[in-house]
Amino acid sequence: MTKTSTLYKYQKLKVASKSRKVFIRFFGVFLFLAAGLLPLSLVEANDFESALKGLGSKSRSKIKIAVKLLGDMGNPAAIPALEALRNKRLQISEGGALIILDESGDQGHDALSGKQVDLNSLELRKPRINNSVRRVLSMTIGKLQLTSGDSDVRLAAAKELLKRPSSGLVVLVEKALAKESDDEVREIFLLVLAKEGLNSDDKKKRLQSLKTIKEIGNNDFKTDLEALLEKDEKGEFLEKDPTIRKSASQAISSIERRQFFINQAANLFYGLSLGSILLLAALGLAITFGLMGVINMAHGEMLMIGAYATFVVQNLFKEYLPGFFDWYLVVAIPIAFTASAIIGVILERSVIRHLYGRPLETLLATWGISLILIQSVRLVFGAQNVEVANPYYLSGGVEVMNGVVLPYSRIAIIIFVVFVVISVWTLLQKTSLGLQVRAVTQNRGMASCLGISTHKIDMYTFGLGSGVAGLGGLALSQIGNVGPELGQLYIVDSFMVVVLGGVGKIAGTVVGALGLGFVNKFLEPIAGAVLGKIIVLVLIIALIQKRPQGLFALKGRMADN
Amino acid sequence: MIKKIVTLHSLKGWLFAFGLLGIAMVLLPLLNIFVPEESVLHVPDYMFSLLGKYLCYALVALAVDLIWGYTGILSLGHGVFFSMGGYAMGMYLMRSIGKEGVYKSDLPDFMVFLDWKELPWYWYGFDYFAFTLLVILILPGLFAFTFGYFAFKSRIKGVYFAIITQAMTYALMLLFFRNETGFGGNNGLTDFKRILGYSLQEPSTKMSLYIITIIVLFLSYVLSRYVVQSKLGRVLTAIRDAESRVMFSGYNTLHYKLFVWTLSAFLCGIAGALYVPQVGIINPSEMQPSNSIEMAIWVAVGGRGTLSGALVGAGLVNGAKSWFTVAAPDYWLYFLGTLFIVLTLFFPKGLVGVFSRFSSKDKVREPS
Numbered sequence: 001m002t003k004t005s006t007l008y009k010y011q012k013l014k015v016a017s018k019s020r021k022v023f024i025r026f027f028g029v030f031l032f033l034a035a036g037l038l039p040l041s042l043v044e045a046n047d048f049e050s051a052l053k054g055l056g057s058k059s060r061s062k063i064k065i066a067v068k069l070l071g072d073m074g075n076p077a078a079i080p081a082l083e084a085l086r087n088k089r090l091q092i093s094e095g096g097a098l099i100i101l102d103e104s105g106d107q108g109h110d111a112l113s114g115k116q117v118d119l120n121s122l123e124l125r126k127p128r129i130n131n132s133v134r135r136v137l138s139m140t141i142g143k144l145q146l147t148s149g150d151s152d153v154r155l156a157a158a159k160e161l162l163k164r165p166s167s168g169l170v171v172l173v174e175k176a177l178a179k180e181s182d183d184e185v186r187e188i189f190l191l192v193l194a195k196e197g198l199n200s201d202d203k204k205k206r207l208q209s210l211k212t213i214k215e216i217g218n219n220d221f222k223t224d225l226e227a228l229l230e231k232d233e234k235g236e237f238l239e240k241d242p243t244i245r246k247s248a249s250q251a252i253s254s255i256e257r258r259q260f261f262i263n264q265a266a267n268l269f270y271g272l273s274l275g276s277i278l279l280l281a282a283l284g285l286a287i288t289f290g291l292m293g294v295i296n297m298a299h300g301e302m303l304m305i306g307a308y309a310t311f312v313v314q315n316l317f318k319e320y321l322p323g324f325f326d327w328y329l330v331v332a333i334p335i336a337f338t339a340s341a342i343i344g345v346i347l348e349r350s351v352i353r354h355l356y357g358r359p360l361e362t363l364l365a366t367w368g369i370s371l372i373l374i375q376s377v378r379l380v381f382g383a384q385n386v387e388v389a390n391p392y393y394l395s396g397g398v399e400v401m402n403g404v405v406l407p408y409s410r411i412a413i414i415i416f417v418v419f420v421v422i423s424v425w426t427l428l429q430k431t432s433l434g435l436q437v438r439a440v441t442q443n444r445g446m447a448s449c450l451g452i453s454t455h456k457i458d459m460y461t462f463g464l465g466s467g468v469a470g471l472g473g474l475a476l477s478q479i480g481n482v483g484p485e486l487g488q489l490y491i492v493d494s495f496m497v498v499v500l501g502g503v504g505k506i507a508g509t510v511v512g513a514l515g516l517g518f519v520n521k522f523l524e525p526i527a528g529a530v531l532g533k534i535i536v537l538v539l540i541i542a543l544i545q546k547r548p549q550g551l552f553a554l555k556g557r558m559a560d561n
Numbered sequence: 562m563i564k565k566i567v568t569l570h571s572l573k574g575w576l577f578a579f580g581l582l583g584i585a586m587v588l589l590p591l592l593n594i595f596v597p598e599e600s601v602l603h604v605p606d607y608m609f610s611l612l613g614k615y616l617c618y619a620l621v622a623l624a625v626d627l628i629w630g631y632t633g634i635l636s637l638g639h640g641v642f643f644s645m646g647g648y649a650m651g652m653y654l655m656r657s658i659g660k661e662g663v664y665k666s667d668l669p670d671f672m673v674f675l676d677w678k679e680l681p682w683y684w685y686g687f688d689y690f691a692f693t694l695l696v697i698l699i700l701p702g703l704f705a706f707t708f709g710y711f712a713f714k715s716r717i718k719g720v721y722f723a724i725i726t727q728a729m730t731y732a733l734m735l736l737f738f739r740n741e742t743g744f745g746g747n748n749g750l751t752d753f754k755r756i757l758g759y760s761l762q763e764p765s766t767k768m769s770l771y772i773i774t775i776i777v778l779f780l781s782y783v784l785s786r787y788v789v790q791s792k793l794g795r796v797l798t799a800i801r802d803a804e805s806r807v808m809f810s811g812y813n814t815l816h817y818k819l820f821v822w823t824l825s826a827f828l829c830g831i832a833g834a835l836y837v838p839q840v841g842i843i844n845p846s847e848m849q850p851s852n853s854i855e856m857a858i859w860v861a862v863g864g865r866g867t868l869s870g871a872l873v874g875a876g877l878v879n880g881a882k883s884w885f886t887v888a889a890p891d892y893w894l895y896f897l898g899t900l901f902i903v904l905t906l907f908f909p910k911g912l913v914g915v916f917s918r919f920s921s922k923d924k925v926r927e928p929s
Binding site: 359371496 | 635720725729891904906
């Protein structure tokens, strides 16, 4: 079927090109008359349906008339068909019905009824349009969209106009602006007009445009404005009028100032996001380091295990509960925690327990464990990254300002981290287990004398620390790749958090992680990501000169250890 | 002075050391030159590059043992000093390629590739071997001295120091990975042609490099042995075992730690410089944190606080690595990981410790 249809089309095209010249000459006059006269007479006679059908007409001039007609009717229902015509996805059946193909071109639906149609059973042809029709088409679509009742459609249309201005629509925009009630759309309408007004001959209009741009314009206007300040080879300004130039340079500095604030706000958010991730990664590390004085080099692998646990839960849902797929993440939270916690407890019982008082050797032994864990994951899941999909409520983001999109996943992680930190804090401060953990952290020997089973506490704490890292892995799976080396990427940074924040206090870890996140993100645009990291390292070493035990060191007797 | 050096080892010890030296420097080259290739006893040419590489690692292990085994300071950043020496040598070798690179330009190939017009200032001087040698001998030590001064002054020790050094090597690795840094980025420096006018492809050059490495290693060993058996060495061991008490006895531990730390970096830098012409490449992955941790395991395998153990450990671990990566690449990390765990749990004194159980005559220093 497809083959014959292309052949058929080909023949038709040939005929068309032969007779094109005659066509144009003959219809040129007719078109001129028809465009002016017909719509008026036809508006009342024909209803929307037949106007839409006119899009399937065989002559270009009739298509053009139909398009204009639809534009005058102002019925937004015509937009899909018109857009399909512009994007070459509109086809006409033998019976004259309009079929809109979807993007893949395999399926289509009727433009009027919206019903799915079987493409194979129909003989289809494409309507032929030329540039003149296309111009009218764009104008009409823009017009229909600008007057649409849906403010989202109006917004999209206005943004499109800002990107690809078309001078013919200025009058329409002015009209639409007068009626517009939505502030966001109004603003963009104003910008469209201002952009247009810059090239006007009327000085007053230009100054007015510059004023608008100065007040609400964004970075996209900078090139236009800079063009106003350019000089020719002799060093003379291309723009003769000094008031325009002054106004333009004011507008530029105002835009730059605004952009600076927007960038800072974005940095703030991304710093907070990075900091919260580091916090999840480092929280468990700080707890176990504070308690036992050992650095767990395999801590990064606990993150990785949490992430892979999320991946496994996701796959199970995909397989057995596809209807509830979007809720896999909620189920994954306890599972990621438990998986990492169990591995952590095994690790503590089998290796770390035997190395008390030998912190450096613990470091090496846990490094060995991390190698084994990485290689095991590689053999089980493969060395490639696996994909963990965002559930629908975490995909996408909210655009708070022009150019600043906050992804929902990152916002969710920040909230999640707050929840985790509060839980851990409550656990350590308000429960008897927490009391015992703090007692052992402060003075192991004395706690033991008072009847606290330090071995048990060590085990629980290690499980808790590892479990929190597992939650960190779950969070990371929502914003980045999940691979066997996931933990390695964050381990050095989480060590830095611990060094910076000191041990034994959650507040230290929170401040350390957020501080590191902010400093990193604010240095990145200035110095680049890598130099930023090096500067951070130097800063940490400098800070340690002043406070060797971190920002929030425990005071008193324990401080010496 | 000479008397002191002679008394470093017993007569048996010296005989053993010179015996090994004789085998490595005389017997192996003779077996390569005079024994026909069909013979079982023939030592193939490639063996000298391989052995040379292991000897460089042994020199690194010696350096790590000084700082970790004797002074109790675990550094996870020795890859940086190794790479500094390596990159300095690599830069000289790059410059001596001349116009014979792929692009026939005076600039190193990667700079032409990145469309650089002239040599960055920090490449000046590397046309001269004497200058390069000076950089190799001074830069790693100087860098270590500066870093160590600030770290030791604020009494960073134990795990904190290990973490800080790890962060240092990590940060520098990221820096060297960038093309803009001007050291060849990801690919590093490679495709060397000659050293001091001798082609690096020639077996004779390879053998000369190998013999130079042996001599350097031997001298470094004697130097290290001299240091650890001097009074200064005793103080270092005391710092390892009870730093506070040493301080209370009136010693400024900062000076001692700084000295041995700088010496260790110095030896490591030389090892890097010898490594590059024999292996033919230097790239930022040498600065991966994992590489520096592996260096610690070489020492742990042989036995900490016994210089000879470090040499043995470096050879054994790297030999095993070479074997595994060919025979069972998937299981190398398992082996290495298990090695880390088993050693720390069951054999904290390493191989030397295992042997000394059987012969109680050799006293092995107790590591902390």
